[in-house]
Amino acid sequence: MRLVTWNVNSLKARWPRVPELLDAHAPDVVCLQETKLAADAFPHAALAELGYVAVESSQGRWNGVALLVREGLTVADVSDELPGNPVPEEARWIEATVEGVRVASVYVPNGREVASEWYPRKLDFLAAMRDRLAPVVAAGPTVVAGDFNVAPEDQDVWDLAAFPEGATHVTGPERAAVAALVDLGMVDAQRAVQPQGEAFTWWDYRGGAFHRGHGLRIDLALVAGLGVTAVTVDRDARRNNAAGDKPSDHAPVVVDLSR
């Protein structure tokens, strides 16, 4: 099974680059985040023309997650319920069973600043994920992929000095919350194939961050009950393309899994 996770930063704005992604990688499943579309605006018909069926949790202006599944694969037991979610009004979680694999697309809250009210909500969201995933991992093959808004290790940050006291994404509690998911019996797919070295997935739009290598690895795929045979970050998708279609600030991560 080939799975891609991609924070599109608006599916409407990114639409010209969706066929490009599907052509380039021919994924079985795509986990999308930040679709920023209302449910009645979700492009189900256009995706069907590309050979994909979508299930989604949509909100409108902000957030929004989806699973795109290649036509012909079995999809069952779709749910956007995350018990204990501290922000249930925000569309940040969708899961379904695809060909017997429980797959979730997640958009973890940003957290903004450690001193803000949003930081503890981020930690509570990650704790809710742990509680939800514990029985799922115990039950069978599982993938949870998306924008975790946490850089798990120092090597996942271009410069720690850019994250002084009070900055999120690199704090001990955030990293411990992600480690607690791994401790359920999951592996961080990128680190399963490449234990050391940069594999950034996000670069700020500002300041020429992509060109300067100022990135973070915050888009993760955690896997249980399956082998990980390859993981690549599609950096071409972060560049401007020949047609001038703007990129997301996140690159897609392509994950190959084996039974």
Add this chain to the structure above:
DNA sequence: ATGTCACGCTGGGCGTGA
């Protein structure tokens, strides 16, 4: 250089979020 993008509301810029 906090230097960009995308949204909604608007009636051509601003507030919000990342």
